[in-house]
């Protein structure tokens with residue numbers, strides 16, 4: 336790294352050199368992964384004959400929007416599913432998951448979550464938010480949908496025998512899997528493990544295998560063999576280009592049901608003007624495999640750099656990865672605050688702002704966040720969150736390109752190291 340642009344301390348510069356050495360083997364594998372996934376996506380564009388005219392968009396009802404239809408087909412092909420809906424009109428990952436769950440579940444049905452307590456924003460959707468005693472108006476529970484849960488085993492695996500026991504005894508309509516760890520220290524789930532679960536479920540029941548795929552897209556060579564996959568476009572599959580949106584992909588019959596919930600019964604996917612946003616959806620999807628590779632390298636580098644500086648990383652720089660999230664255990668609040676401030680200072684947007692810990696709704700402690708992003712809340716861009724409590728971890732993710740991601744992480748490390756100077 337040339338010294339004239341950023342004045343990082345000698346300790347950080349030498350740790351970064353050592354970290355790159357430690358990460359070299361991983362980087363080669365990430366390059367091979369990104370190349371394969373990029374070719375898969377390119378082939379999906381070619382086979383679906385994406386044309387320049389598909390990028391123009393529609394207005395009004397949006398009937399016959401060829402760009403929208405091709406984006407659906409490209410998305411399905413890229414994720415290895417029969418069918419997909421990829422739409423700007425989904426406001427967030429939570430909204431997309433909500434549409435899909437309401438599309439598939441009916442009063443009297445029960446869903447079974449097999450990865451422990453779901454991601455925070457999903458609990459009120461299911462009606463299991465303990466802060467409101469499960470009373471969340473408009474939740475699935477409010478509509479008479481039951482919820483059950485199987486926790487992960489102590490080593491963070493899906494308890495497949497416990498799941499199949501329940502499926503044999505009771506009527507379960509949908510098995511819910513969260514691939515990413517969210518903001519916990521459990522390992523994320525590999526595609527192999529989810530596929531083993533899916534096979535076991537299919538052996539004993541007709542339940543829908545539903546995967547919250549957020550943060551997982553293009554991190555492995557294939558996506559989970561689920562009946563339905565759901566994700567957000569301001570994470571991996573938007574490639575840092577899409578400014579909002581989400582996707583629902585999977586078996587045609589299920590995607591169709593979700594489409595009736597997304598717009599209206601009988602209209603389904605045939606309507607929805609794209610107002611020129613097809614271009615961003617398609618360009619983002621096209622970039623996604625490469626950008627995910629850059630985010631993975633940024634995460635591995637961050638793990639290796641902080642290991643060099645004497646901290647623990649989860650996953651470690653040498654472990655296999657199934658999502659783009661990197662936790663760093665920084666031991667105390669001062670380090671977490673310094674990290675987030677340093678990360679912010681090394682971001683392309685709002686670098687001059689100083690993040691402060693705040694009482695985020697729903698958290699029992701103060702939380703500090705760094706997000707110098709082009710798209711508000713985008714987490715395929717370099718960003719980090721740290722609740723100021725045990726285990727004193729910051730969860731960081733993203734990085735649109737490795738050169739900038741690496742520099743942002745070094746800026747964070749420099750701020751942490753300068754505390755002890």
Ligand SMILES: *Cc1c(COP(=O)(O)O)cnc(C)c1O
Pocket residue numbers: 427428429430454456457513514515516517547549550567
């Ligand atoms: C991001 C995310 C969601 C959806 O969150 P939004 O902020 O609504 O996009 C759901 N589940 C997991 C595991 C996530 O990481």
